[in-house]
Amino acid sequence: MTNQRIKARYRLQTTGDGRRVAEVMAGEQSSGTFIAIPGESAELKERSAARVEHFSELQQAAPAPLPGAVAGELRTYEMELSWPVDNLGLSLTNLLATVAGNLFELKQVAGLKILDIDLPDAFAAAYPGPGFGVAGTRQLSGVEGRPLIGTIIKPSVGLSAAETAALVDQLCEGGIDFIKDDELQGDGYYCSFEDRARAVMEVIERHAQRSGKKVMFAFNLTGELDEMQRRHDLVESLGGTCVMLSLNSVGLTGFNAFRKHCRLPIHAHRNGWGYLGRSEQNGWSYVAWQKIWRLAGVDHMHVNGLSNKFWEPDDSVIASARACSTPMFSDKSCAVMPVFSSGQSAKQIPATYQMLQSPDFLYCAGGGIVAHPAGIAAGVRALRQSWDAARDNIALATAAQSHAELKQALETFGS
Structure with a gap:
């Protein structure tokens, strides 16, 4: 009692x-x-x-x-x-x-x-809380002192395993830190989970041997519990360093059972959050909802992004990101890495850093990298250049004068 x-x-x-x-x-x-x-x-x-x-x-x-x-x-x-x-x-x-x-x-x-x-x-x-959190994610990705620059496989679905691996090859060559499956990509006919995992990890391991840096790829394991456990073990055996779950799909009991099995960082996708939190009048605030999942044991949590393609205003996005690191208990903070995504490109990084007042975030740009007019590597460089400008408190327009990739990104995605 x-x-x-x-x-x-x-x-x-x-x-x-x-x-x-x-x-x-x-x-x-x-x-x-x-x-x-x-x-x-x-x-x-x-x-x-x-x-x-x-x-x-x-x-x-x-x-x-x-x-x-x-x-x-x-x-x-x-x-x-x-x-x-x-x-x-x-x-x-x-x-x-x-x-x-x-x-x-x-x-x-x-x-x-x-x-x-x-x-x-x-x-x-x-409950276990995060197994890796911010510090463990940084250690596995080899990124310190700045945000992780990430992307999402685009097109979201329709690519074969070989085509996915070819895209990953370009992203690794371009210097990306983090890649994730889209939440729509599961274990489909054109791109089975096993084929995709093997093809992608062969590319990542090859680049890791060349550069000494292993890109973190979050494979979408979402499925029945036994499927998720098998997929996790395959990713682990291939040398993978991250897995992804759609929280509203697997549910709390399914997640808790999986967390006991999991030995890799869990990238938590919040797809479906709109039906829980969009109403100002009814449902959950993200500040409350994310505490459940942090204690259960996620390591990364999506928080939307600034000037996003969805409904959420910027102050709500930043409040959600700050909540991810707010201590929950006197001796157990359960801090996790906030993930910014949704219509992100080089243009939003300075404001994200200024409003969050921390480099501890994962910044995912899908089209903002893959659709760069000079190619994927230029898209990655543009985001890195945007971060450098934010860190040094240099206006993007000024930085763009001496960085062609950033200039093209601002022209393409808006300044």
Whole structure:
């Protein structure tokens, strides 16, 4: 038995008595239900009931209520609920049911966003956290003092294993640090996983013998658990240094089982995040969601990118990236490498560095490298030149005057 409690902070929209709705939510997610029941004694409540730790009204306009919500004047609140760890034990999977379960279904709830979660130190010992994180990734990739410059195999699908390997050959020759499968590339007819892994690693090993630097390639293992384990073992046997999983596809239980087997850095792709986090009114904040996966044991986490091709504003992207290194426990930070991607090119690197105030990030440009008018090697050089300018606090336009690859990149992808 422990006195430690799990805490979750929410933004609530409701048409009812806000404080009463908060109490209903606490009851729904612990010992209570819609009516008083004989078994819920005062002693049981004291031991197991969730508590409303904080509640305050926010003076902000509320959007339209969710379907099925009780009609009336909509008001917005911030609140914090807490639960005894003893209710569920040290289980991340049951934690999700506790902090994000039926709350979203209640008629009294016209909007609900999970803003943050706070886990007691007991969770730190129950889960492994990142196996490699920033330091391990840098050691394996041989990159220190600057961001890792990476790319995504493009076209995303349709290339054969041999064509993929030929592209990797050009990228290695051009000086890339990191390459990843697109999340759409799995084990298809035109490019089976095994054929792709063998062809790609033959190229990477050949370049490593020549240059002394092994490019990190994140192979997409996503599949059934036994498939992911077999694919991991193949990559490891071939000398690979990274694997990738689509978190929303494999789920938390699948990930936890795989993490126990895994001996390589895990590049975590968040595809599908939009249906969890895009709504300002409903769902998860990335600040809360990423904590689950960091504790479970990912090493890299996607955070979108500045001036991206998706919906997310820059301040949200940077907040997500900073959250990846925010300590989670007193003696276990669970810091991971943030991954910037989505419409990235040489033009966004200086702003990314300036806003993040750290070189500890992985910067992935797909079309921003592969579509460079002077070729793939020039695309890699343009990103390196952009980083040098950012580090030395030189304007990109000024740096471009003496670097043809950067100049072409800015002309092609916009300044």
